[in-house]
Each structure stands twice: as C-alpha cells, then as structure tokens.
Amino acid sequence: MARIAFLGAGMMGAAMIKNYLKSGHAVTVYNRTQDKARPLMALGATLAATPREAAGGADVIISSLTNDEASRQCWSGSNGALQGEFKPGAYAIEASTVSIDWIRELARLAMDKGLRFLDCPVAGRPDVAEAGRLKVFAGGARQDVDALRPMLNAISNGAGIIHMGPVGTGITFKLIYNVMGAIQVAATAEGMFACEMAGIDLRVAAEGFSTGATGSPHVVRHSRYMAENQHEDPIQFSGRMRIKDVDYGVNLIEREGAQSVLGHATIGVFGQMLEHGMGDLNDSELIDALRASAKVRQSSRHV
Ligand SMILES: NC(=O)c1ccc[n+]([C@@H]2O[C@H](COP(=O)([O-])OP(=O)(O)OC[C@H]3O[C@@H](n4cnc5c(N)ncnc54)[C@H](OP(=O)(O)O)[C@@H]3O)[C@@H](O)[C@H]2O)c1
Numbered sequence: 001m002a003r004i005a006f007l008g009a010g011m012m013g014a015a016m017i018k019n020y021l022k023s024g025h026a027v028t029v030y031n032r033t034q035d036k037a038r039p040l041m042a043l044g045a046t047l048a049a050t051p052r053e054a055a056g057g058a059d060v061i062i063s064s065l066t067n068d069e070a071s072r073q074c075w076s077g078s079n080g081a082l083q084g085e086f087k088p089g090a091y092a093i094e095a096s097t098v099s100i101d102w103i104r105e106l107a108r109l110a111m112d113k114g115l116r117f118l119d120c121p122v123a124g125r126p127d128v129a130e131a132g133r134l135k136v137f138a139g140g141a142r143q144d145v146d147a148l149r150p151m152l153n154a155i156s157n158g159a160g161i162i163h164m165g166p167v168g169t170g171i172t173f174k175l176i177y178n179v180m181g182a183i184q185v186a187a188t189a190e191g192m193f194a195c196e197m198a199g200i201d202l203r204v205a206a207e208g209f210s211t212g213a214t215g216s217p218h219v220v221r222h223s224r225y226m227a228e229n230q231h232e233d234p235i236q237f238s239g240r241m242r243i244k245d246v247d248y249g250v251n252l253i254e255r256e257g258a259q260s261v262l263g264h265a266t267i268g269v270f271g272q273m274l275e276h277g278m279g280d281l282n283d284s285e286l287i288d289a290l291r292a293s294a295k296v297r298q299s300s301r302h303v
Contacts, residue, residue, distance in 0.1 A: 001025050002151050005058035007051050007074045007081060008096070009037040011236070012122065013064035015129035016095070016155045017045060022132075023154035030054040030074070030081075050079035055086070060151065061115075062093040064122075067244055068102040075106055082113055091116045091148065094171075095136075097178065099248040100255075103139075103171045116144050117167055120152070121174035124160075125236045135160040137177070139170030175249035179263045182246045182283075184218040186269040189286040192226045197294070202227040225284035235282050239273030242283050246270070 001024045006017050009031040020027050021044045028046045030053070031037035037047055048054035051074045055061045061081050065071045071094060076082050081092075092110040094103060094117075103119045110117040118140030128134055136156050138145045145163045152161050164173045188209070195205035206223035209215060225231050250263035272289040273279050281288075 002059040003057060004028070004151075005030070005048070005051075005054040005056075005061040005081065006045075007031075007054060007061070007063035008065040008070070009040060010064065010066070011126040011234075012095075012129050014040060015126055016062075016064060016122075016134075018043060018130070019132040019154045020151075021045060023151075025151065025154065028054045028058065032070075032074075051075070051077070051081040052079045052084045055081035056084045057087060058090060059087060060091045060093060060148070062095055062120075065096045065098075066241075067096070068098050071096050071098050071102060071106065076109055082109055082115075086113060086115055088114070089116070090114075091118065091144065093118050093120050093148075095120050095122055097121050097174060097245050097248070098171065100168060100171055100175070100252045103168055107167045116141070118144055118148065119167060119170040121171050122155070123174065123177060127236070129155065131157075133157050133160065135162065137170040137173045138163050139165060139167050139172070141166070172252060175245065175252050178245040179249035179253065179260060179266070181218055182242050182249075182266050182270070183262045184216055185222050185242070185283050186266045186286065188219050188222045189226065189284075189290055190269065192223055193287050193290040193294070222284045225282070226287045231282040231284050235280070237283050238280050239270050239283050239286060239289070240279040243267055243270045243274070243279075 004020055004025050004027045006027055007030045009029050017027050017040055028048050029037045029040055030048045030051045063074055065074055092115040107117040118138055120136050120138045123135040132155055134155050136152055164170050192205055196202055206227035209223045210220040246263055246267050250260045253260040272293050273286055276289045276292040278289050
C-alpha cells in the first residue's frame, strides 16, 4: 500500500481520496480551505497545513485542482509540494484538467527534483468519482503507468486506465475529449431552446434527442435536466469550468495545426452564462442563459 499525498479536496479530490482510503492507502491531504477537508479525517486521512508538508515522505503526490493557477500554487508556490525533499523513486501525478503548457513545465520541474512524473487527468463527474469508476488518461513512461496501475485501480475500478503515450499525452487527449464534450452540451442547450421557441414540449424533445442518433450520453443527461428544469444539486460542473477546459483545449488544438471552429463557437455559447451572472451554475443551466439572451435581443428590437 502506498503513502499518498493528495493536494485538493474539492468534489473530485475528496471522492478520489475516499476511494484511496477504502483501498487501504495512507493518505495525507492538503486543501487550501482546511475545514473542507476535515470530514476526511473520520475516514482515516491525515491533514497537512501546506502542500510541502503533505508531500514529505510520500510515495505518490497527486493533485486535483481547479486550473493552472491553483496547480502552480500548490506544486511550486513558496510552500509548494516541490519545495521539499522526496523519497527516492517517488511519483508526481497531476490529475487536474490544466493546460498543456503548464503540464510540460510542471513535468520538467518535478523531474528536476528527481520525481517520476505522469499526467493523469480523469473523466467522469463527482458521482462517478465517488463510485470509483473514473476514466484515467495517463501520459508517462509505460513502466511508470504499469507500476501505478494497482493504485490507480482504486479510482477507476480497473476498467478505465488508458495509457495515451509519453508525458503530456494524457492532458492532450483529455482537452480534446472535453472540447468534444462541451460542444455536445452547447448543442443540446441550443437544440432544446430552439424546440421551446418552436412550441415543442421539452420532455418530448429530450426523449426524441435521446432515443435518436443524436443520443450521446451528454445529450441524454443534459436534455433531461433541461426538460425537467431540475439541475444537479450540489453543482457538479459549472459553466465557468466548461469555458476553462475549452479555452485550454482550443489553444492546444490550434497549436497542433488543427482547427477548432466549433471550440471557439462553444466558448461563445457558454460565455453567455458569464454575461448573465450564471457562470458558477451547472453547465446544464446554459439553457437559462440562452433564454436570457433571447429576452435581451427581443427587448432591444422593441426600443
Ligand atoms: N467536476 C467534474 O465533473 C470534473 C470532472 C473531471 C475533471 N474535473 C477536473 O478536476 C479538477 C477539480 O475539479 P472539482 O470539480 O473537484 O473542483 P472543485 O470542487 O471546485 O475543487 C477545486 C479544488 O481546487 C482548490 N483550489 C482552487 N483554487 C486554488 C488556489 N488558487 N490555490 C490552492 N487551491 C486552490 C480548491 O480549494 P478550496 O477548497 O480551498 O476552494 C479545491 O480543493 C479540475 O481541474 C476539473 O476541471 C472535474
């Protein structure tokens, strides 16, 4: 069993920590807001005051944090995990959805410290993380991924660890995957709102979209929330997080010489959640932002 240092006990982090504890690993947790991590102590976790303190003596240091800024702070800030001393052969894993530029820089910083680095972003919402059924897109040396497979099984039930290739390929794939996912959610909101404007009952529309060739898991899930006007509680994935992921994704895709016309359009569609003060609501509430934009267009026609 490994000694794990886990940085970030947000929705995804806390769910992963619970599964590592259930599997018998020893987990030391750092969270910026320490009170949020306290309930994990009852399950056997130890709390640390800084990322550096958490990382000392760990076999594996893993983080699950909002974005580049949060990850940079926790890994290379003044009390960051990389400021300490490490066990020989210890691993550093970034499981957050961050940019490719930051992953490359972080990999260099970690390797300079003698750590073995993997980017292992995950797919699946917090409920999937709680169930230990996340997909893990691993970027790193094959022997490192194979060595960590038994440990990673705790969060993916053994079914979902895909070795994408060398360091950086995990996040590269995850960002492209999330751009595709966000496009589907934006298309669902636009399609459902168009049905509403055309006088089609939204429950009927959701059934039609879900059972036809359009019925991807994203469309099935989000059209139902939109039709029932019942969104996830607590909030699982916000409009702001969607924009963050697509922004990192579009930058990466274009840098590779590919195009992301739909990625740009998707940022524009989700941007309406920010415009109407809905950025921190569930991504499925995008339909309400489209309704608000339509009202603004309508009232500007009448002035
Ligand atoms: N939610 C999903 O469905 C989902 C699915 C797959 C992947 N992800 C990815 O997983 C990561 C975590 O997402 P989440 O849903 O767990 O988000 P979350 O619940 O909002 O948790 C974010 C975590 O980052 C920490 N944090 C934020 N800014 C920080 C800063 N400047 N310095 C230090 N710590 C900071 C937060 O600490 P505090 O508690 O102090 O705020 C918290 O621990 C993200 O990269 C996200 O894109 C999410």
